[in-house]
Amino acid sequence: MAVKPNSPEDVAVDVLIVGAGPAGFMAAVTLARYGVDFRIIDQRAERIQTGHAGGVQPRTLEVLETLDLQYALDCHGNHVCEAAFWGIDSSGNLGRTHVGPEVVHATPYPYILAVPQQETEKALDQDLNARSHVVDRPTQLLHFEYTNDTQYPIKALVKNKFSNATSFYRCKYLVGSDGAGSVTCRVLDIPAESSSKDDVWVVADMELESDFPDVRRRSMIRSRYGAIMIIPNAGGGNRVYTQLSPKELSDLAAMDKPQYMRPGKRLMATDWKDLALFNILKTRLKENLSPYTGNIKKILWISQYRVKQGIIEDFSDHNRAFVVGDACHVHSPKAAQGLNISMMDSYNLTWKLALVLQGKMRPEILETYNAERRQIAQELIEFDTQYSHIFGKKEFLDNNAEFHDVYEKAHGFTTGIGLQYHPNQLIFSDVNTPINVTSLDPLTLGKRFPPFTATRHIDGTPITILSEMPSFGRFHLIIFAGTTLHSTRFETCAAYLGSISSVLTRYSQGIAHAWASENIRHANPTNTGRVIDLFVLHTESHHAVELAALPAPLPDWKHRVYADKQGKTHEDNGVDPDIGAMVLVRPDGYVALVTGLEGGSQVTEFMDSFMVIPERAASNGL
Numbered sequence: 001m002a003v004k005p006n007s008p009e010d011v012a013v014d015v016l017i018v019g020a021g022p023a024g025f026m027a028a029v030t031l032a033r034y035g036v037d038f039r040i041i042d043q044r045a046e047r048i049q050t051g052h053a054g055g056v057q058p059r060t061l062e063v064l065e066t067l068d069l070q071y072a073l074d075c076h077g078n079h080v081c082e083a084a085f086w087g088i089d090s091s092g093n094l095g096r097t098h099v100g101p102e103v104v105h106a107t108p109y110p111y112i113l114a115v116p117q118q119e120t121e122k123a124l125d126q127d128l129n130a131r132s133h134v135v136d137r138p139t140q141l142l143h144f145e146y147t148n149d150t151q152y153p154i155k156a157l158v159k160n161k162f163s164n165a166t167s168f169y170r171c172k173y174l175v176g177s178d179g180a181g182s183v184t185c186r187v188l189d190i191p192a193e194s195s196s197k198d199d200v201w202v203v204a205d206m207e208l209e210s211d212f213p214d215v216r217r218r219s220m221i222r223s224r225y226g227a228i229m230i231i232p233n234a235g236g237g238n239r240v241y242t243q244l245s246p247k248e249l250s251d252l253a254a255m256d257k258p259q260y261m262r263p264g265k266r267l268m269a270t271d272w273k274d275l276a277l278f279n280i281l282k283t284r285l286k287e288n289l290s291p292y293t294g295n296i297k298k299i300l301w302i303s304q305y306r307v308k309q310g311i312i313e314d315f316s317d318h319n320r321a322f323v324v325g326d327a328c329h330v331h332s333p334k335a336a337q338g339l340n341i342s343m344m345d346s347y348n349l350t351w352k353l354a355l356v357l358q359g360k361m362r363p364e365i366l367e368t369y370n371a372e373r374r375q376i377a378q379e380l381i382e383f384d385t386q387y388s389h390i391f392g393k394k395e396f397l398d399n400n401a402e403f404h405d406v407y408e409k410a411h412g413f414t415t416g417i418g419l420q421y422h423p424n425q426l427i428f429s430d431v432n433t434p435i436n437v438t439s440l441d442p443l444t445l446g447k448r449f450p451p452f453t454a455t456r457h458i459d460g461t462p463i464t465i466l467s468e469m470p471s472f473g474r475f476h477l478i479i480f481a482g483t484t485l486h487s488t489r490f491e492t493c494a495a496y497l498g499s500i501s502s503v504l505t506r507y508s509q510g511i512a513h514a515w516a517s518e519n520i521r522h523a524n525p526t527n528t529g530r531v532i533d534l535f536v537l538h539t540e541s542h543h544a545v546e547l548a549a550l551p552a553p554l555p556d557w558k559h560r561v562y563a564d565k566q567g568k569t570h571e572d573n574g575v576d577p578d579i580g581a582m583v584l585v586r587p588d589g590y591v592a593l594v595t596g597l598e599g600g601s602q603v604t605e606f607m608d609s610f611m612v613i614p615e616r617a618a619s620n621g622l
Helices: 022-034 060-068 072-073 117-130 183-189 248-254 269-289 340-358 363-394 401-411 411-415 487-495 554-560 565-570 598-609 616-620
Strands: 011-018 038-041 076-081 082-088 094-101 111-115 139-146 153-158 166-176 192-194 199-210 218-223 225-234 238-244 294-307 310-313 320-323 453-457 462-464 476-483 531-536 559-564 581-585 591-595
Touching: 011 153, 022 038, 022 117, 022 340, 038 139, 038 166, 038 183, 060 072, 060 340, 072 117, 076 225, 082 199, 139 238, 153 591, 166 183, 192 565, 199 269, 218 269, 225 269, 238 269, 248 269, 269 310, 310 363, 340 363, 340 554, 363 411, 401 487, 401 565, 476 487, 476 565, 531 554, 554 559, 581 598
Parallel strands: 011 038, 011 166, 082 218, 166 320, 476 531, 531 559
Antiparallel strands: 076 111, 082 094, 139 153, 153 166, 192 310, 199 238, 199 294, 218 225, 225 238, 453 462, 453 559, 476 581, 581 591
């Protein structure tokens, strides 16, 4: 179907997304895949063209791979694999205090992808267009209110900023991704907590000519003159951050006065400020890099920003209006978290909205969005406050070890790989099978499921599980079968999987039993409507085991059986191959439950606590 402009007439829609930044685009591309009726509006006439966020973390890249969007960003970015710390030694000389990997956790993407935000938004926007969706521009949210309409309880007033024409959007849910100064937050009158002191930083993308040894690493350099961070961009360029001193702030504030706009002068106040910021960066690079050189050949983008860590009190209102991204949390950009945390807010929310709208999950589960993402945002604010303070303050110049220690401890948080949700309706409280917690990447409730590589049993193709696990809004039941394929324990597991009480059939009434092959690039319509899919991983030779000889219903899932050569994935994830494990993974990739191969009834009982049981299953007393 061809892409058509949205009608300016009043519309009714399941979900209205307000704001087309990274969080808004993530909400849109996922809802499009989940088959939800939505509209997305943005008050800007076009996407951003320069600057803004520039770092995509490994966990975000893993999610983008399940959306078949990782490559679209990768070809425009630079892999930042190592970080270096520089400081002043006891003799007053600049020296490297540490160099090491950016990412220490197991992931297919052991780097930060330095890519301009405009490329990220472009890739997401093009994906939307390919699915027959466009952003309504320049459309501004003016106000919204709850009504007595039981079908569309939210009524939003919007205005086209070109024509000034107003119209109403009636919707079931509203997602406010409208950034700092959010209209959504203003309408909802949600209180916010914020730090009492603002720091002001200057940031620029540039072509930098330098003999500094770590110019192609992410480098944090602190000297008596202040602190700078240098990040290697694609194409040989760099992004540079530095904090402004009180005197520099005073000088910049004076530029708002009339003498900077006197007759005969072509430069307006903002232009004078850009020139002043350029001179500050030029001087700071010279001072901080000495005895090395750092000459700015060309400025591609320059700006200043005010850092004031803050978080709103609630990320949702009546389980109808939700706030995501910068609209609900603000912080510094130095740890490359803003875009990543914001996109993951939406990724956490939209699958829940989809299953509720489809009548498959209970509406009260939407409360977990606020609980889970506010927890992560609060942890982000606490880390960012500590990291920014140590990074920017001269009194810490004599304690480089403390600065590095803070950075090292935060690896799991900054990459997104180590984030862990607390137990709730969607995260079980206990692991009910032996897991070696000292393994490389043990299965952990509330953490993301560790991606693995394996051999597809049916054809011997080496695969990465992310490419076989597209973001279509399904739960995943993953069986670590190890050496147990011919054991009584596995027969019990298979009997459960093939039963009418199995979660594979319980919430997918009327769906064909056989699973049709699909991956991130191919959605098979035969699988439409399924709430949960199955993966089976064993440690035997795929040549020695006939798929047709496996107990039912495994032959129906022949495209989802894999061989774990040498048992590496079992070992890395802490699973004893002679015992096995059954793992329930949420649609957003987080581990919800870990039990034994004989724990099928526990999986059903757990999912029954938040899923809507189809009438036929309920009438059978299942």
